Amino acid sequence: MHKTSSRLLALLSLLQVHRDWSGEDLAGRLDITSRTVRRDIDRLRELGYPITTVKGPAGGYRLEAGTHLPPLLFDDDQAVALAVALRTAAAGTTVAEDASRALATLRQVMPHRLRHRVDLLRITAVQPPAAGDTRQVGAQVLMDLSRVIDAREELRFDYAPSSGTSADDPRRVQPHHLVTWRQRWYLVAWDLHRDDWRTFRVERIRPRTPTGPRFAPRQLPGGNVSTFITSRFRGNGGTTIDWPCQGEVVLGLPAADVAPFAEDGVVEELGPRHCRLVLGSWSWTGLAAAIGRFDTDIEVIGPPQLAAAFRDLAARYTHAARATSPETGPAS
Template sequence: MANTSTRTLRLLSLLQTHRYWAGEELADRLGVSVRTLRRDIDRLRELGYPVEAQRGVDGGYQLAAGAALPPLVIDDEEAVALAVGLQAAAESPVEGVAEASVRVLAKVVQVMPARLRRRVEALRAMTVPVDWGTSAGVDPDALTVVALACRDGERVRFSYTAADGHGTERHVEPHRLVCLNRRWYLVAYDLGRADWRSFRLDRLTAPTGSGARFAPRALPAEDAAEFVRAGLDGGPRSHRVEVLVEAPADHVRARVGRWGTVEPVAVHRCRLRMTADSLDWPAMALGSLGAEFRVVAPEALRTLVAEWSARFARAAGEMGEAGEE
């Protein structure tokens, strides 16, 4: 018979694979008596797992929803699916999802056996991701290494290529990862330059932890996202977008999240400001609002919206003609 701890984990795994188990069948699977099974069920409850029991001849057990999410037991196939799904979710346009996905991915990869990591990498290499045209590809392994270093307060070394193509070697104290304008940025204290910097992860290669820990420093900004946004606003190649939207500020803020700043102008009108390397993403974001809007700046965005409008109008006209007899 397996020891108590191993048997408890096995019991938890079985309860998570089926909605309901008959008591005798579950005991047979574990190779224990029904009485021992009841003790194991009580042990799971003490650990915070809400296990419901149905009494009687056909009595049995099932996991129920609880007040908090307890640890889950997953098999190899589920672990691979989880890691691949989290890598895809790291490119999510939904506010907060990308950052949370990276945090969970770092936890999963840290304890994942090498054989499963190879399967994850093989599956990712053979999968064509959906690209909206504005996000730059980021190596999931690099993302995970940096995320763990941020969490653990470990200094990191990496190679970095600037916008002008100049490459440098960096030694930093990582602070936070930020997903902004569909790009990943690392906010860190650069030891070589004795100052805070933000680094685009798609320009960062071969990050490795140095093993050296550090005490947190005070970031010269309200938060990491604000620090990155301030750097983008000062960039000569970035586009500063300003749009008047005929919709309540709360509605627009819920759609664009941290990718822009929204201020009310009237009850059903607001001003949206965004900063982006490319105008394609602001144009798509505006189209997703489901509201009338007027581009204040830049002129290039007005031109782009006019081109898209004409293209969509032609497509709609062609569809109408195709339906005529």
């Protein structure tokens, strides 16, 4: 039987799987009695973990979201993956400073074997020449814009002048989308003063409070944000390639994590953990392979050729995995 401290950690690790656990299942997993499970649950609650009791024939427990971030447990692979994501974000994204601080905190508590693996990773972010004047976007501004977009509330903001221009009057818009294009963040919105669609550089936006009334969303020209953005920048200082194969997917990653690796694509924020990516390539197989490098779940929106390319690659990779045995090497 585990000692109390290690048993509490094991119990917490199980509860972090984001599912309901019956008391009997937890007792069986930890090789303890149901009474001990109840006592350990109470100890975790005293430490600040919001564990609720699930009603039902057998009863159970669930770890809920709380009002503050409690200590978390990660297995080795999760810890390394988190460190890699933070180091990537710290190498030139809009949340670089926060990512660096988070990485330092994580590294400090890592066991030596994991710290060594993370320290071997070296990432250098190379920004395209056109983005050399890009100022960093604060995480708070992204959160503020995401909130009003989700709430469908009108937004008032000051818009910092570009070089050589005078300051604009405060803007009043209906915000629709946050997107990245060629290493820059943009807000796509309906400008209520100009009665037209506009794109605003996010690093120049200073939101005002309070926000305005709620509004009914309008239909974007072109039908989707990718068509709208590419049409706006084509021939207007933004180099656009008319790829013969272009597809749309939803990735289980934040937009800020995808944007640095999708320079020629359009990344649209869908939430804190999801984004839409529209990307092009010279072939459907090449496009599927390029999207597959993102280590996350992928939902293909379209077209059917892209889904077929993923199926072909999956079959090819499966065959390659079966043809090579770790013990014997490649099959003869």
